[in-house]
Amino acid sequence: MEDLLKRYLSGDRRALARLISIVEDDSDDALRLLDRVYHRVGRAYRIGITGPPGAGKSTLVDQMTRLFRSKNARVGVIAVDPTSPFTGGALLGDRIRMNELSTDRGVFIRSMATRGSLGGLAHRAQEVADLLDAFGFDIILMETVGVGQSELDIVEAADSTVVVLVPESGDSIQAMKAGLMEIADIFVLNKSDREGAERMLVELKSVLHLDQREKPWQAPIVQTIANTGDGLPALMQQIENHRTYQKNAELLTIKKKQRIESYVRQIIDDKLKDDFWNEQRVDSLSKAIDKIYDKIRSPYTASIDLFESFGKTASADTRIHE
Amino acid sequence: MEDLLKRYLSGDRRALARLISIVEDDSDDALRLLDRVYHRVGRAYRIGITGPPGAGKSTLVDQMTRLFRSKNARVGVIAVDPTSPFTGGALLGDRIRMNELSTDRGVFIRSMATRGSLGGLAHRAQEVADLLDAFGFDIILMETVGVGQSELDIVEAADSTVVVLVPESGDSIQAMKAGLMEIADIFVLNKSDREGAERMLVELKSVLHLDQREKPWQAPIVQTIANTGDGLPALMQQIENHRTYQKNAELLTIKKKQRIESYVRQIIDDKLKDDFWNEQRVDSLSKAIDKIYDKIRSPYTASIDLFESFGKTASADTRIHE
Numbered sequence: 001m002e003d004l005l006k007r008y009l010s011g012d013r014r015a016l017a018r019l020i021s022i023v024e025d026d027s028d029d030a031l032r033l034l035d036r037v038y039h040r041v042g043r044a045y046r047i048g049i050t051g052p053p054g055a056g057k058s059t060l061v062d063q064m065t066r067l068f069r070s071k072n073a074r075v076g077v078i079a080v081d082p083t084s085p086f087t088g089g090a091l092l093g094d095r096i097r098m099n100e101l102s103t104d105r106g107v108f109i110r111s112m113a114t115r116g117s118l119g120g121l122a123h124r125a126q127e128v129a130d131l132l133d134a135f136g137f138d139i140i141l142m143e144t145v146g147v148g149q150s151e152l153d154i155v156e157a158a159d160s161t162v163v164v165l166v167p168e169s170g171d172s173i174q175a176m177k178a179g180l181m182e183i184a185d186i187f188v189l190n191k192s193d194r195e196g197a198e199r200m201l202v203e204l205k206s207v208l209h210l211d212q213r214e215k216p217w218q219a220p221i222v223q224t225i226a227n228t229g230d231g232l233p234a235l236m237q238q239i240e241n242h243r244t245y246q247k248n249a250e251l252l253t254i255k256k257k258q259r260i261e262s263y264v265r266q267i268i269d270d271k272l273k274d275d276f277w278n279e280q281r282v283d284s285l286s287k288a289i290d291k292i293y294d295k296i297r298s299p300y301t302a303s304i305d306l307f308e309s310f311g312k313t314a315s316a317d318t319r320i321h322e
Numbered sequence: 323m324e325d326l327l328k329r330y331l332s333g334d335r336r337a338l339a340r341l342i343s344i345v346e347d348d349s350d351d352a353l354r355l356l357d358r359v360y361h362r363v364g365r366a367y368r369i370g371i372t373g374p375p376g377a378g379k380s381t382l383v384d385q386m387t388r389l390f391r392s393k394n395a396r397v398g399v400i401a402v403d404p405t406s407p408f409t410g411g412a413l414l415g416d417r418i419r420m421n422e423l424s425t426d427r428g429v430f431i432r433s434m435a436t437r438g439s440l441g442g443l444a445h446r447a448q449e450v451a452d453l454l455d456a457f458g459f460d461i462i463l464m465e466t467v468g469v470g471q472s473e474l475d476i477v478e479a480a481d482s483t484v485v486v487l488v489p490e491s492g493d494s495i496q497a498m499k500a501g502l503m504e505i506a507d508i509f510v511l512n513k514s515d516r517e518g519a520e521r522m523l524v525e526l527k528s529v530l531h532l533d534q535r536e537k538p539w540q541a542p543i544v545q546t547i548a549n550t551g552d553g554l555p556a557l558m559q560q561i562e563n564h565r566t567y568q569k570n571a572e573l574l575t576i577k578k579k580q581r582i583e584s585y586v587r588q589i590i591d592d593k594l595k596d597d598f599w600n601e602q603r604v605d606s607l608s609k610a611i612d613k614i615y616d617k618i619r620s621p622y623t624a625s626i627d628l629f630e631s632f633g634k635t636a637s638a639d640t641r642i643h644e
Contacts, residue, residue, distance in 0.1 A: 038621065039620075300357040307590050307593045
């Protein structure tokens with residue numbers, strides 16, 4: 001571990017990859033590890049990219065990566081995949097087309113599957129982002145499918161959130177819009193050469209007009225064609241604008257502190273659970289389940305009894321140590 | 323509360339609606355309440371319906387409701403809406419078209435928004451299902467958009483899970499398929515009169531063939547046109563088949579016990595958090611955040627210190643009581 005850490009700190013990419021795996025496995029080693037690199041965290045700007053499946057997020061991320069590289073920024077990409085724990089199957093699809101970028105030492109790409117762990121996504125993605133940040137990447141792009149919890153996790157983990165929409169698949173997008181609307185710092189209308197783009201743009205503007213008139217930051221809409229790179233420079237400019245706006249309004253500090261808070265809470269909540277569910281209590285639980293199933297007890301009274309055994313045991317433990 | 327409970331137990335629908343609201347608000351009252359009705363829980367069969375946005379889930383649920391009603395079964399519908407906590411916006415769309423059913427006293431329809439609460443969906447939906455079950459509904463239909471966590475919650479809460487797919491929006495569906503594949507007890511290929519249905523059917527069959535050849539229950543594919551009701555009787559038959567299969571293989575008992583386990587764990591985990599985050603610790607947290615932000619501490623050491631203050635305080639509390 002010491003050796004690995006030394007290699008990581010000296011810029012060894014294989015050590016980075018290995019440390020990310022350790023963090024993904026979520027062991028106690030991960031906490032110790034992140035503790036050792038934390039003093040280097042905080043320089044990178046973190047951009048979340050979210051939107052419905054098929055919106056072209058991955059292509060957009062590829063193009064953004066190229067443009068950041070052309071300005072000599074080092075780019076870390078995290079593709080977070082909030083899908084089934086049953087298959088480990090991917091919503092984002094493969095990233096093989098990033099071949100050209102994958103030989104560039106200024107780029108590091110990592111896919112993360114979340115295996116359905118409740119609340120684990122933000123936590124884990126943030127830790128991986130911290131590792132990339134401390135390694136020296138200037139920009140961290142975090143890509144995820146924008147439905148349900150994953151979009152909220154991205155908002156929490158990112159300094160700027162880009163929501164990608166497309167003209168097609170009208171109803172689905174309409175339906176998703178509600179949820180994606182308020183998390184966007186910047187909208188991208190991708191595939192904007194396709195039929196329906198103009199109508200979509202008008203609709204989006206009218207919804208935004210109502211929604212955002214009282215807000216200090218008015219989320220701009222950027223039209224892009226990710227495949228050709230059209231509109232990408234405008235997107236880059238808007239990201240820069242949002243970054244500057246947040247810096248001037250001291251919003252980045254607030255965001256970073258919120259991120260720290262939810263991270264500390266997550267670590268503690270995990271530890272509370274680990275600590276509670278010792279062998280004895282797991283055993284009590286399994287006895288309680290049979291009684292609940294047989295209607296001898298209710299889940300509610302059984303939970304409360306199990307919970308109350310916590311305090312008693314904790315104090316008993318303390319007394320033994322005294 | 324006593325009066326409300328009495329009215330609920332005597333079959334008052336307004337009392338049911340009120341109790342559901344109490345459960346949704348997730349207060350301590352909710353736990354006491356569910357405790358009082360638990361002896362009546364367990365008769366209803368619970369069916370989850372999930373799939374991508376725009377697959378026609380709601381229409382399908384309407385049609386299923388009608389068919390169950392024609393057999394005199396009482397039907398409770400829970401439309402779970404895993405969307406943004408920012409807007410409270412709906413992924414499922416309105417259910418106004420269920421007008422005709424809403425005057426039927428054998429049907430009760432409830433929409434639930436989850437407000438992005440981590441892990442709250444399965445928990446809450448299950449409690450509402452328990453209330454409907456104890457009220458006397460024979461069938462409970464739970465509908466949700468099938469991406470990310472929400473689909474897993476449905477699997478946990480349901481006795482049979484129906485995954486709805488459509489021929490169109492090819493890429494998106496393809497991408498989603500991986501995640502939805504293994505949770506399905508029954509597949510519905512809805513809008514099966516549309517272009518691409520035959521190709522989709524062939525594809526689905528070939529994936530299933532590989533995936534399911536070793537499984538005791540082979541998930542059937544039912545082709546439907548929800549708007550006209552085509553294929554609905556076949557779907558009803560497959561649900562009945564799956565129910566019988568599970569009963570004979572004693573799988574329903576296993577599922578119910580798993581559900582009890584995760585429910586008890588959820589209640590206890592919530593209580594652990596509530597108990598931990600008292601005013602004093604929230605205060606310590608906010609001081610720690612500033613230090614972490616200033617790089618004086620790391621999130622990891624700060625978390626561990628905060629966590630370890632737990633045991634100490636707990637034992638101190640106990641000593642005072644002794």
